Amino acid sequence: MPNEKPNANLPRILVVDDEVAIQRFLRTALDTGEFSLHQAENGHAALAAAVALKPDAILLDLGLPDMDGVEVIRRIREWSQVPIIVLSVREREDDKVQALDTGADDYLTKPFGIAELLARIRVVLRRSVQQAPEPVYTIDDLEVDLTRRRVVVRGDEVQLTPTEYDLLRLLVTHAGKVLTHGQILRQIWGVAYMEQPHVLRVNISNLRHKIEADASRPRYILTEPGVGYRLRADF
Structure with missing residues (x-):
């Protein structure tokens, strides 16, 4: 070639x-x-x-x-x-x-x-x-303002726990990239949680129920089976 x-x-x-x-x-x-x-x-x-x-x-x-x-x-x-x-x-x-x-x-x-x-x-x-993540991530009905730590879904502000927000922020700053279970656990919870993937699954489930219209058919936080998660990026 x-x-x-x-x-x-x-x-x-x-x-x-x-x-x-x-x-x-x-x-x-x-x-x-x-x-x-x-x-x-x-x-x-x-x-x-x-x-x-x-x-x-x-x-x-x-x-x-x-x-x-x-x-x-x-x-x-x-x-x-x-x-x-x-x-x-x-x-x-x-x-x-x-x-x-x-x-x-x-x-x-x-x-x-x-x-x-x-x-x-x-x-x-x-x-x-990009030298830094965009201060506001917007896709369809989801808006995440990284500067103000504000999450809006279909026009309404959503209250997240600190861990849920940190998880969403990590996904936003790597929008479109597959993050493995290990990478996420290490970044959010530390190396002590590397062998506890259920912690991640529970928090992903809770986050989906707050930002997805149908948590059983997610549009934003996509699962890469057996590997990890990817936040949808429409570029």
């Missing part, structure tokens, strides 16, 4: 995958005029390209011929916070959690739709250029 979009003003996307069929698919999927496309076929080439190219986002396969993709993530995270979206055939929850806990921003299981891939790329690109 050559540099098909050399315009320096376009976001640089580094695709790391050794399968020719996937390379062609991604070339077609990303041929929207929005991106400058670049390729690396193995882990060592990806690490070198990450340094030389300084991409705006990386699409990374885990099954590379020379090293596991998780190791690529780990090495990149030693010096860079470039957004990384994993594209992998691995469907096991443990694989997803490991990649996300290591530092991936998102995880898509092959096969996936072009529209979903483009949406995920736009989310990580938008989030990466």
Whole structure:
């Protein structure tokens, strides 16, 4: 996959995958005029390209011929916070959690739709250029004012417990990003609660009952089964 979009003003996307069929698919999927496309076929080439190219986002396969993709993530995270979206055939929850806990921003299981891939790329690109979270997060009938610590649903202010608000704030400041159970538990409750996922489930349930029109069919706080949660982001 050559540099098909050399315009320096376009976001640089580094695709790391050794399968020719996937390379062609991604070339077609990303041929929207929005991106400058670049390729690396193995882990060592990806690490070198990450340094030389300084991409705006990386699409990374885990099954590379020379090293596991998780190791690529780990090495990149030693010096860079470039957004990384994993594209992998691995469907096991443990694989997803490991990649996300290591530092991936998102995880898509092959096969996936072009529209979903483009949406995920736009989310990580938008989030990466923000120096700080927007002071007011608004989507549909939900408004979260981070400055005033105020949550409004369908025009009415909602009273949250301090823990519920901290949980919602964490999701808001990472809107569109999958947060694993471990990441959330560590941030909100501390390492002592890492093996107590029921604490998180109870608080997510309580929060949904306060902000969702139908807590059994949530529109805002989305579950990534076996992995964690994602706050919806319509960018």
